[in-house]
Amino acid sequence: MSHLRFGALLMMRGRRLGLYLSHRVVLTVPKPGPVRAASLKDFQPAKVFACQGVSVPFFDALAKAAATRELFASSFEMVKKLLDFPEGLFLNDLIKLMRDRYGAQLEDFIVPSPQPEVAPSNNGDQPMDETDAIQKFNEKYDEALQSYIKRPNILLCGYTGSGKSSLAKAILGDMVPDHAIGDGRPKTMAYECYENNLVRIWDSRGLENGQTEEAFTAQTRDFVRQCQNDPSVDNHIHLVWYVIQGAGARVTECDLNLIRNIFNPKHVIVVLSKADITRPNQQLSMRQELLDAGIPPEHIVCTSDAPGGSLGCQRLMELSYEMLPDAYRDAFLEAQGIDLEARKNVILAKQGKAKAIIATAVTAAAAAGAIPIPLSDAAVLIPIQITMIATLAGLYGLRQEAIRQSALPFVAKLVGVFAASSLLKLVPGLGSAVNAAVAATLTGAMGAFVRTNFEATALAKATGKPIPPLLFDVGLFKKFYEEYQQNHIQT
Ligand SMILES: Nc1nc2c(ncn2[C@@H]2O[C@H](COP(=O)(O)OP(=O)(O)OP(=O)(O)O)[C@@H](O)[C@H]2O)c(=O)[nH]1
Ligand SMILES: [Mg+2]
DSSP states (O other), X not given: OTTOOSOOEEEEETTEEEEEOSSSEEEEOSSSBSOXXXXXXXXXXXXXXXXXXXXXXXXXXXXXXXXXXXXXXXXXXXXXXXXXXXXXXXXXXXXXXXXXXXXXXXXXXXXXXXXXXXXXXXXXXXXXXXXXXXXXXXXXXXXXHHHHOOOOEEEEEESTXXXXXXXXXXXXXXXXXXXXXXXXXXXXXXXXXXXXXXOEEEEEOXXXXXXXXXXXXXXXXXXXXHHHTSSSGGGSOOEEEEEEESTTOOOOHHHHHIIIIISXXXXXXXEEEOGGGOOHHHHHHHHHHHHHTTOOGGGEEEXXXXXXXXXXXXXXXXXXXXXXXXXXXXXXXXXXXXXXHHHHHHHHTTHHHHHHHHXXXXXXXXXXXXXOXXXXXXXXXXXXXXXXXXXXXXXXXXXXXXXXXXXXXXXXXXXXHTSHHHHHHHSTTOOSEEOHHHHHHHHHHHHHHHHHHHHHHHHHHHTTOOOOXXXXXXXXXXXXXXXXXXXXXXX
């Protein structure tokens, strides 16, 4: 039993039930009231249901219950509700059900042996729950990334040499490799995919000499169908940049057929490329041909690959933003490299969502502390904090590099931050227990502290500056704590 870590076990002593959450913490409801922390001593010696598979559903359910502030008349009621057991169930039935449903066994609880003395690592982290903390962080981070950062797929199509890859590079920068740009010979073979966690570009092979227009059209149609038939809308093509070389080219039937019939015209922007070497009358006559074919004027832009995205790239960027489905817009704006102001604004605008994430965690922490949590058990707040931190990291789209350098070492340190001795230093006037107000303020201040860093990290990335480290500084945290306290009415 001593190897148990951050799982949960249903525990029973007499008719009293609790959920064992770590080596030190039991969440229980000894009398009517919200979920609360109790000392493990209350349950020793005790019987436990031991089973691997039970721990995770318990914990998730418990976290949800804590967030809803639901009151349970007894711990038995809470466990029944969490595990979705039927009404009118008696304790003996519960034991049977636990066995049948989860293969859980009722065993004598063995007091966890004291943690072996492990030499502190370089940064002084405690190894005890570090792995679990990081695992939980990663899970929640992935969930948050999926819900907050929807990555658009943009297809680049057009004849070979029309300037597709150059255009992608002018707008999206280094994610498009230099070798993608041609030097007279067709470069992009079939469909190349350039992607990061903000955008995915399908850079297609253009129509080459020797290839029939029919074959090119069929190849493009098959690719588009394959994408649009994907069960996940996240893998559909959300926007097409159809590139026609402005200088010395003309609009062909093949171009028009693709734009009008193979793609959804509502999702196509026609790009007349190489504006720097296109004569005004060439541009005018091509534009007229497109208008005659029914392409809306607002869907036609003229661009060049000039560094800094001059000559129409800004317009293409704005138009793409308008034409992308809502959910995919912000990621595109963050991915593009020609309008730094727009990039910064998307990041700054995340503050509202970040505050809502912090508020959810604050509510959960207040519920956990509704019956004061003894200082030695304050670690019960860690999962709430990790969920909050990971969700914020997902919201700000922190890249792997930032996660590795900044967020994970910080998460690993949380165990130490919540040790009683650290809390006494952090929270002015803290007594022997963490009550709802302190739990809420601690969580809100932690949220504000981390959010500020993640915002700075995202802004640094957007402007090509180094990632600021997320160092836990007691003095700085106290400042956040006091600020949070001043700005929120204490309960
Ligand atoms: N002057 C000028 N040259 C450009 C511009 N855009 C692209 N080119 C040049 O046109 C050539 C073809 O550009 P690419 O971007 O490789 O064209 P592509 O459409 O990706 O070609 P494939 O991958 O072969 O289909 C290269 O030599 C580019 O440097 C532009 O805006 N102005
Ligand atoms: Mg290319």
